[in-house]
Amino acid sequence: MTIVTRFAPSPTGFLHIGSARTALFNLLFARHHGGHFLLRIEDTDRARSTQEAVDAIHAGLEWLDLLWDGDAISQFSAARHHADAARTLLEEGKAYLCYATPEELAEMREKARAEGRSVRYDGRWRDRDPAEAPSGAPPVIRFKAPRQGETTIHDLVQGEVTVANEELDDMVLLRADGTPTYMLAVVVDDHDMGITHVIRGDDHFTNTFRQYQLFKAFGWQTPEFAHIPLIHGADGAKLSKRHGALGVEAYREQGFLPEAMCNYLLRLGWSHGDDEIISREQAIQWFDLDGVGRSPSRFDMSRLTSINAHYLRRADDRRLAGLVLGSLARKLDGKLAESAADRIIRGMPSLKERAKTIEELSESAAFYAREGAIPIGDKAAKLLNVASKGYLADLRNIFGGFEDWNAEALERAVRAYAGARQDQGLKLGAIAQPLRAVLTGSAASPPIFEVMEVLGRDETLTRLSQVLDGADAKC
């Protein structure tokens, strides 16, 4: 049997990180078994579905490299087919026309609530003669759900769960205006798409018993179900806005790498021994539903950040430079040095060791992107006094005639300068720190001789002169 899974988001907002995890699990399960992973946009709710949200889902999935097979399917586009399916059940006596008015339904709801029952619709049109239908009132089509017996779902995560059929409503399949309900559309689509495994959040688990009965009524094979516990915040409450960003896009903007995001989401609810860092290839090799836990997992920002730092250190320098330059161009209002890209690529091996996110990386790389005057931070400015400026002036003279502009030679020269003044108590750090302040505007940076090599002689001398000749820009 070929495994077929699907990710079925409703396009009503951004791509939620919980949904992204659902998509990931569906993709991994399909790939692990050599099957297909499909995308179905559940856009039946016309009032709430927007093209913007569809675009956000596509963009989020593409960014995370969760690519589906074939074309994305629009649920709404099959609405007529869904309606036909409801009429087929009607003809077969497995569904019926219901003319209950909104007032009657409200009354039934009230009564059920007062009696503490979950079933709200009392089935008053279930066996009534259609000849009694009021004229001019368009009916809905309701499912004739079984009233006796039980429905048992062997969920691949939740285990075996049984519900008495008397707990299940005669749900509406087709509204009075002829539009299909979500419950009907999901079942028909899952059948049409040949879905073998429905893997989704456990907020849908209660729907499953009704959907199962609908599959049976159509005479279709039911798929396997796997309901994944939802993601909670660090405080144990269901993840909500107050816990931070909920949309995938926000994490992208905050400077997280997609592979780090996927690795983190994979571990959020699924485990493979104690493995933390898991590549996509390994995940495909290892993923199965046995590894999905039954209790909700907690979203932990510091864990995500440290996984991101791991992937950042391993990421290609050019790719990182591209990401950093985009955000720097925005920050510096497009005023990037001509050689900004070249410098950042060359400086990247050291820069990426010190950053946990792209945001941090671009912050620490900003001094490479500027030309000439750089803002000098308060901490760095404190390193510049009469004595240190005296040393820097000497170094400017040495560097001016320096032939061999590379980190090792520069270090040798500066060490020799400090060594010659050892008897005055001069240490390398007392020179290197002011040098760092002038060249990077900060008291912390990659190794300073490497910075000088990357900046080049002209830029190094320009920055020294700007401070020594009093034209430095303070921030």
Ligand code: GLU
């Ligand atoms: N459209 C539903 C949602 O976004 C998912 C339905 C399903 O996976 O069956 O929550």
